[in-house]
Amino acid sequence: MRIDRYLHCIRLVKSRTLAQAIIGQGMTRIDGRRVAKPSEPIRIGSIIALPLHDQVRVLRVLALPDRRGPAAAARCAYEEIDAGAQPS
Secondary structure (H helix, E strand, O other): OEHHHHHHHOOOOOOHHHHHHHHHOOOOEEOOEEOOOOOOEOOOOOEEEEEEOOEEEEEEEOOOOOOOOOHHHHHOOEEEEOOOOOOO
16 A cells, blocks of 8 residues: 555545655655655555654554544554653
């Protein structure tokens, strides 16, 4: 699945155009590598890091939704990883 479509389907952004603009800034990463274009593929288990609302969000992909559904279903498609947490 394309990363711009995924961000839209899990309700992190209101439109794919907005997702493409965020990715176009050049700060988004998938599994530690910089994303060059909105059509970059993601898979289950991928780690996505992106700037959103003046903070860095780090997500683990748990599922690839078919469509933009209700918010409860969207939250089941990813896991938020605390970027500031120190491993013990």
